Every structure is written in structure tokens, then in C-alpha cells.
Amino acid sequence: MTHLRINPSILAADFVNLEAELQRIASADAVHVDVMDNHFVPNLTLGLPIVQRIQQVSPLPLDVHLMIEDADRWAPQYAEAGAASVTFHAEAAAAPVKLARELRDAGAKAGMALRPATPMEPYLDMLGELDMLLVMTVEPGFGGQSFLDLTLPKIRRAADAIRGAALPLVIQVDGGITEETILRAADAGATVFVAGSSVYGADDAAAAITALRSAAGQDA
Numbered sequence: 001m002t003h004l005r006i007n008p009s010i011l012a013a014d015f016v017n018l019e020a021e022l023q024r025i026a027s028a029d030a031v032h033v034d035v036m037d038n039h040f041v042p043n044l045t046l047g048l049p050i051v052q053r054i055q056q057v058s059p060l061p062l063d064v065h066l067m068i069e070d071a072d073r074w075a076p077q078y079a080e081a082g083a084a085s086v087t088f089h090a091e092a093a094a095a096p097v098k099l100a101r102e103l104r105d106a107g108a109k110a111g112m113a114l115r116p117a118t119p120m121e122p123y124l125d126m127l128g129e130l131d132m133l134l135v136m137t138v139e140p141g142f143g144g145q146s147f148l149d150l151t152l153p154k155i156r157r158a159a160d161a162i163r164g165a166a167l168p169l170v171i172q173v174d175g176g177i178t179e180e181t182i183l184r185a186a187d188a189g190a191t192v193f194v195a196g197s198s199v200y201g202a203d204d205a206a207a208a209i210t211a212l213r214s215a216a217g218q219d220a
């Protein structure tokens with residue numbers, strides 16, 4: 001069976017104690033870092049200097065999710081900082097194919113994200129340029145929102161297209177992932193799950209990660 005990946009989002013962590021917060025999720029597959037610029041989304045989190053520092057102390061690879069305008073200009077710097085994957089928003093990139101190639105050239109996996117209302121069909125021809133397609137399952141900008149079931153058909157269509165073309169990219173989902181919702185996203189074809197509140201909101205983050213894997217149908 002495909003290995004399902006759980007990437008906790010530090011958006012729900014204690015930003016003043018990030019190093020300790022990273023240790024709490026050591027059993028996860030990667031740490032999801034939400035970069036917001038207060039323009040692409042109405043919220044501001046952290047930027048390159050803090051991502052560079054997280055990269056130095058994290059026991060896990062970094063899965064950077066850029067919710068910023070002018071991704072073409074800024075995203076490559078996150079790949080150069082050593083992030084394992086860098087995901088830009090399709091809505092914020094003028095030349096997504098060129099950008100994906102630059103990210104790969106800089107040594108990162110290239111991810112592209114779609115807001116809930118953004119269709120995937122215009123991007124069918126470029127799926128081969130990507131390592132990951134992020135189907136947002138909430139409106140980007142804030143943690144703690146409810147999973148949007150209306151995104152499930154898009155996940156299914158993306159999974160069908162990827163299978164049909166025998167492409168290696170994976171589908172990530174982000175937003176509202178809990179023990180209750182994760183199986184719906186997994187059944188639709190997602191294999192990488194971002195979980196903020198449901199992991200960092202738990203007293204025992206390791207147990208929450210195990211519970212998510214099990215709820216998604218992954219053997220222990």
C-alpha cells in the first residue's frame with residue numbers, strides 16, 4: 001500500500017517555542033511551514049529568515065507552503081534554503097512551469113497549490129512538471145477551519161488524471177484534516193495530509209499523528 005504521509009502544520013504551534021514544537025512531531029513525515037504575506041491571503045506568518053533557521057534545527061524535512069504573491073520571484077529562495085518541497089499557488093505564479101523547473105533545479109520537490117475554487121483542468125498539461133499537487137481543502141489563510149467536502153471531486157479528478165498518465169506526482173490536501181475527515185480525502189486519492197489544529201491542538205501530538213494514519217487506513 002502507498003505510504004500515507006502526515007505533515008503537521010506549525011501554523012498551530014507555539015511560535016515562541018518552535019524548536020520544542022518541532023520535537024513534538026518527530027514521528028511525522030515532514031513539517032509543513034505556512035508562509036503568508038498579508039497580500040495573497042489576509043494573514044501574516046513568517047518568511048525566509050525564520051524558514052532558514054527552522055531548516056537548521058528541524059529533525060524533519062521542510063514542506064514549505066507559500067501563500068504569497070509574486071511566487072515566481074520568491075519561491076526559489078526557499079528551495080535554496082534547503083526545503084525538501086516548495087509549494088507555490090497557481091493563482092500567484094505568472095510562469096508556473098518555469099518556476100517548477102527552477103525549484104527542481106535548486107534541489108527541491110516542486111509543488112503547486114490550488115485554492116478551493118480554482119479548477120485543476122487548466123493545469124493538466126503541466127502535471128509532469130510537478131512532484132506534488134496541493135488541493136486546498138479550506139480557503140487558505142487560517143488554521144482551524146472546517147474541511148470543504150466540495151473539494152473532493154477535484155481531488156478525484158486529479159487522481160484520475162495522474163493515474164491515467166502514469167505520473168509520479170502525489171496529491172496533498174491541506175485544511176481541516178482530522179480523524180473524521182482524513183479518510184474522505186484518502187479515498188478521493190490524496191496521500192499527503194497536512195494537519196495543523198488536529199496535531200498541535202492535541203495533548204499528545206505523536207498519538208494524534210498515529211490516530212490520523214490509522215483513520216486514513218494506514219497500517220501501523
Ligand SMILES: O=C(CO)[C@H](O)[C@H](O)COP(=O)(O)O
Nearest residue numbers: 140141143144175176196197
Ligand atoms: O495552509 C494552511 C492555511 O492556509 C494550513 O496549512 C492549514 O490551515 C492547516 O491548519 P488546520 O489543520 O488547522 O486546518
Ligand SMILES: [Fe+2]
Nearest residue numbers: 034065174194
Ligand atoms: Fe498550508
